[in-house]
Amino acid sequence: MKKIPIIIDCDPGHDDAIALVLALSDEKLDVKAITVVGGNQPVEKTGQNTLRILAILGKQVPVAFGTSTPLLVKPYHAQVHGESGLDGPKMPEPIQKQLDISAVELLAKTVEESNEPITLVPTGTLMNIAIFLLSYPHLKSKIKQISMMGGSAVSGCSGPGDVAEFNVWVDYHASHIVFHSGIPIIMHGYDVTNKAVIPYEHNEKFREHGKVGIFVADLLDFFGKPFRGHWPGTPIHDACAIAWLIAPEIFETKKVHVAIDLDGEWTYGATVVDFTGESGQSPNAEVVFDIDRDRFEEMLHSACKTYEEKERQL
Ligand code: RIB
Numbered sequence: 418m419k420k421i422p423i424i425i426d427c428d429p430g431h432d433d434a435i436a437l438v439l440a441l442s443d444e445k446l447d448v449k450a451i452t453v454v455g456g457n458q459p460v461e462k463t464g465q466n467t468l469r470i471l472a473i474l475g476k477q478v479p480v481a482f483g484t485s486t487p488l489l490v491k492p493y494h495a496q497v498h499g500e501s502g503l504d505g506p507k508m509p510e511p512i513q514k515q516l517d518i519s520a521v522e523l524l525a526k527t528v529e530e531s532n533e534p535i536t537l538v539p540t541g542t543l544m545n546i547a548i549f550l551l552s553y554p555h556l557k558s559k560i561k562q563i564s565m566m567g568g569s570a571v572s573g574c575s576g577p578g579d580v581a582e583f584n585v586w587v588d589y590h591a592s593h594i595v596f597h598s599g600i601p602i603i604m605h606g607y608d609v610t611n612k613a614v615i616p617y618e619h620n621e622k623f624r625e626h627g628k629v630g631i632f633v634a635d636l637l638d639f640f641g642k643p644f645r646g647h648w649p650g651t652p653i654h655d656a657c658a659i660a661w662l663i664a665p666e667i668f669e670t671k672k673v674h675v676a677i678d679l680d681g682e683w684t685y686g687a688t689v690v691d692f693t694g695e696s697g698q699s700p701n702a703e704v705v706f707d708i709d710r711d712r713f714e715e716m717l718h719s720a721c722k723t724y725e726e727k728e729r730q731l
């Protein structure tokens with residue numbers, strides 16, 4: 418079966434970690450490189466988290482660190498992932514080092530060397546992707562699509578009006594550049610990712626799948642804490658951007674125009690999704706708004722089992 422070549426740009430982050438667990442377990446995907454961005458925590462932390470996650474998974478993939486600094490505004494870091502950016506699980510020492518090139522250079526090198534168009538999977542802020550697109554415009558034609566976690570049509574948690582989604586909001590200028598790049602975008606925003614939940618009582622089921630299952634359960638236990646009592650489970654935002662590449666049939670999408678509000682005093686950084694076509698603007702994204710949650714959870718369990726089976730063969 419022909420694998421889909423992808424580059425993941427992430428800011429681990431608990432849900433980024435689960436996205437990596439899924440991506441690196443599936444035969445359909447060829448993870449060519451992982452680039453790291455600041456977001457949940459500065460890139461020094463999200464970078465080390467990425468290397469430690471690869472150590473748990475027993476995988477070696479080219480990794481390069483990018484920036485924590487938005488193009489025009491001040492950096493902002495979430496605390497929901499804890500001080501380390503990956504609080505909760507006990508993390509091993511890395512088994513590899515990051516490359517001594519930047520994330521943008523690794524993006525360019527990987528795309529240039531690929532003999533087929535690459536899918537980008539950003540699951541954090543979009544600074545690395547925007548700088549890559551601005552610095553290497555001739556490589557845009559070798560980007561097949563961008564399957565990203567970010568944005569939302571109807572709700573948010575960031576910005577003065579709490580109407581923006583974190584990844585898009587932290588550097589909304591970078592997000593604007595990406596959404597106007599002309600590259601096909603599949604936008605997994607809160608509309609779908611808040612439905613991609615693992616009920617708290619399911620966490621323990623992951624512990625049945627060896628070391629990686631225990632890792633995922635520990636991630637769910639920590640990341641799920643702030644949602645308990647008012648949400649049906651832990652939202653695994655970032656894994657949606659990977660799951661769509663593996664099983665698009667479990668998602669519902671609509672091609673619409675998405676604008677990033679750049680000027681609103683209370684709404685800057687919000688994604689304005691034109692579901693009705695009223696703006697008269699042609700669609701620039703495929704917005705994902707529904708998911709078969711049971712199938713999604715099954716994918717995560719089978720991903721953990723894949724590592725367990727490999728562990729047994731060693
Ligand atoms: O808004 C959710 C996004 O912000 C996820 O990517 C999470 O990891 C954080 O980066």
Ligand code: CA
Nearest residue numbers: 430433540541
């Ligand atoms: Ca993330």
